Amino acid sequence: MKARFIALLTGAVLGSSVLSAQSNDCATMAALAYDDAKAKNYDAAYEPLMKVREKCPEYSLATFQYGERALEYKIDNTEGAEKKEFIKELIGLWEERLELFPAKTSKGKVYSDIAQLKFDNKIGTTEELYNAFDKVYKEDKENFTSPKGLYSYFQLMVDMQDAGDRELQDVFDSYDKVMEKIEEEENKAAENLAPLLKKQEAGEDLTKKEEKKIKYAEINLNNYNSVKKALNAKLGARADCDNLIPLYKKDFEAKKSDVNWLQNANARLSAKDCTEDPLFFQVSEALHQLEPSAKSAYSLGQLAEADGDRAKALDYYNEAAELEQDPNDRARIYYRIASNYKDRGSFSQARNFYRKALKAKPSLGTAYLQIANMVAKSANNCGEDSFSKRAVYWLAAEYAARAARVDPSIASNANESATAYRGRAPQKTDVFQKGKKAGEAIKIGCWIGETVRIPQM
Template identity: 45%
Template sequence: MKTKITLLLAFFFIGLNFGFAQQDEECMTKLSIFHEYTKAKNYDAAYEPWMAVRNKCPKFNNAIYVDGEKILEHKIDNATGTEKVAYINDLLKLWEQRGEHFASKTPKGEYAAQAAQLMYDNRKELGKTDDELYASFDSAYQVDKESFSNPKSLYTYFSLMVDLYDAGKKPAADLFNKYDDVVEKVEDEVKSFSEKLNKLIAKEDSGTDLTKKEGKYKKYYESYLKAYDQISGSIDGKLGDRANCQNLIPLYKKDFDANRNNAIWLQRAAGKMSEKDCTDDPLFFDLVNAYHNLSPSANSAYYLGLLKDKEGKTSEAIAFFEQAIGLETDNFKKSKLYYRIATKLKARGSYGKARNYYTQALKLNPSNGRPHIAIAAMYAKSANNCGDSNFDKRAVYWLAAAEARKAAQKDPTLSKAAAQSVANYNAKAPSKAEIFSSGRAGQTISIGCWIGRSVTVPSI
C-alpha cells in the first residue's frame, strides 16, 4: 500500500512538473491532499493541510502559493468582520512570501498591483484612505511598470489620481501626466495583444485552421483586448472635462519655457491639445514646432499636418501626413496614423482617399475593425449618389453591411456595434419582396462613383 502511495505521489509531481527544495514526506503527502481538494474546489477541506505545508515547508513548491491564493480568496468571500480582515491580510502576506521564496515566478509589478487592488476592493474593511491606496498603486507602477498590466488595476490607479485631484491633493500637471502614463501603458498592452492576434488572423485568412491551443490563445487575446477597450473608455470618462482647453492651455503656457527642450513633455502636451481640439490656440503652433525642431518624428510631422489642415492648406497637410507615415517604423503605430489621417479625409468628404488610408491601416493591424466600420459608413452615406435606379442605390447598403460584418469577424471589441450597423444597413437595403418583384436575385450589381465595387443581390 505504501509503495502504491509513493508511486502515486511520484506520478503526481512528474505530471505537474513539480520540483521541490526539501525532501519532506509529510509536506509531500499534505501537498497532494490540499492540491486535490483545491482542484475539487473544496477549499475549506484544503485549508488545514495547506497551512501545515505553508508553515513547515514554505519553499517546498510554488503550488503552496498558487493554490493558497484560491483558498484564501474563498475564505475572504465567505467571511465577515475581523475574520474577513484577517484573511485579507493573510493573502497580502502570502503574496509577499511568494515573492520571497519564488521571486522568478512572482513579477513585482503584477503582484504589488494585485495587492493594491485587493486593498482597494476592501478599503472599507481595512480603513484605507485614497492617499494610502494611491501610494500602493504608484509604488507597484514605479517598481515594475512592465508587469503592472491588469486592466482593472490600471483603471483604479488612474481613478484614484482623479479623486485626489478633485480633493485638491494633486495638481493638474500630475493628473495629466498620470493620464498619459496609463494611456501609453494601455496602448502598449493593446499593441502586444493585437500583434499576437494578427498572426492568428493571418493564419485563418490563409485558409489554415487554428490548432486547439491556438484557438484558446485567440480567445485569450480577444478577452484582454475587450478589457483594455472598456477601460480606455472608462479612463477618458473619468478624466472628463478636467482636461479641457480652459485647463490645458494655461498649464502648458506656464510650463512651456521650462520644457521647450523636453521632447516627451512637448509630445504629450501637443498630443493632449490635439486630442482635446485646442489646436486653434497659438500655443499649439509653438509646441508642435518646438517638438519637431527638437525631435523630428512621426508624431511631430502629423501635428504639423494638423496645423496645415487648420490653415486650409490641404496638399501641404497631406504631405506632412505622408512624412509622418514614412518616419514611423512601428507597424502598430503606423496603422494608427493611417487611421487618423483617413478619419480626417472622411470628415472632409474625400471618401476615396480615406478608404485607401483605411485599407492601409487594416493591412498593418487587421484585428482593429474600426476602419471597416468607417468604410461601411462612407458607403452608406454615398448610397443615394451611387446608382442609376432606386434599387441599385439601395443595393449599396448590402455592400455597407458586408463591410461592417468584417469588423465583427476581426475585432472582438466591436461585435455589438458592428451587429447594430449590419442590421441597420440591411434594413435600408431592398426587401425580399422587392428582390422578388425585381427578378434580380443572384445578379451582380456594379456600383459606380468613388465606390467602384460590386455586390450580389441576395437569393430569396
C-alpha cells in the first residue's frame, strides 16, 4: 500500500514537472515570436508564431492577434498560389481564434473579415460571396459594422440582379436593410459624440480618452457617409419613379389586400417622392384602410400637403409620429412637421420638432442646420441692443458647427454657414468695447430663450 502511494505521488510530481516544462516552453517560444511581431518584423515572426499556434494554441490570445498581422503582411507581399495559401491560413486562424477564445472574439467581425477577404481576392462565385456576407447579417447583425463589408454585401446583390439571378425587389430589400444598419451605426456614433461636443463647446477641457472618442466617432461618421453615397450611386436609376411605378402598378390589383406588399410599395414610393402618380394614393389609401400605420398616415399627409391642405397634413404627420416605432422614420416625420412650422414662421414649434427629430436620430445634422437658420433669421428680434442682437449669431454658428460634426454629408455647407454667422457676430474689438470677456454668458430672449457664451478669439 505504501509503495503504491509513493508511486502515485512520484507520478503526480513528474506530471506536474512535465506540465510546468510545457508551460515554460510555450512562454519561451511565444516571447521570441511576439518580440519580432512587436517590432513589425513579420517575416521573422511568421514561423515562430505559427509554431506557438500549433504547439500551444490556448497559451494566449496574442498569438492570434500577432498571427493575423503576420499573415496579412504575407498576403500583401506574395502572389499566385503562395498568396492563396496564406489567405487560407488566415481564414483558419480566425476560425480557430473564434473556437478557442469565443468570449474575446466577435463572431460578426470574424465572419465579416472572412467574407471580405474572399471578396477582395475573388475567391468563390458571386452567390457564394453573397451568402458569406448574408451569414454575418443573419448570425451576428449587431457586430456586422464594417462599412466596407456592408457595401460589399449590397454590391453583390446588385451584381446578381444585373446577371438576371435576382429580382429588382430583392435589390430594394437588400438596400433597405443595409441602409438601416448603417443609419443605426451612425446614430450610435452621433450619440457618443453629442455630450462630448457640448462639453467642448462649453470650453471644458477634454481628457485624452474623450479626444480619442471624438476622433473615432467622426471617422466612423465619415466612413458611413461615404458608404451611403456609394450605395445610392450603386442603386442608381433602379430606384427612380420610372421603374418603381410600373413595378408596383402591375401587381397592385393582385396585392391590394396584402399588407406587407402595400407597406413595402408605400415606403419605396414615399421615399422617392413618387407621389404624383395615382398609384401612390391607391396604395396609401388601401394600406390605411387595412392597417392604419405610421407609414400610411405619413403618406396621406404627403398627399394632403401636395393638395395644399397643411392643417390636414400636420394631423396625419402627428398621427404617423405617434404610431412610428422605427427611430429613423420617426425622425423623418418630425423633420417634416418641423419644416411645415418653419415655413409658416412658427420657429418655436419648428425647433421643438427638429429637437424631437434629433432625439430619434442624433446624426440628423440638417435639423441642427435648420435651427441655426431660424436663430440667425431672428437676430434683429431677439436682442435689446446691437451687441446682443449680433450675439445671436454665435448661437447660430454653434448649431451649424454641430451639424457639420454629426453629419459629414453636409459638413461643407454647415461649416460655411458657421463661418458666415461668426462673421456677423461681435468681433474682438466689439467685445472689448462692451466690457465683456471670453466665456461670459449672454442670455438670448424672445422665442430662442437660450444662453450663448462669448467664444475665444
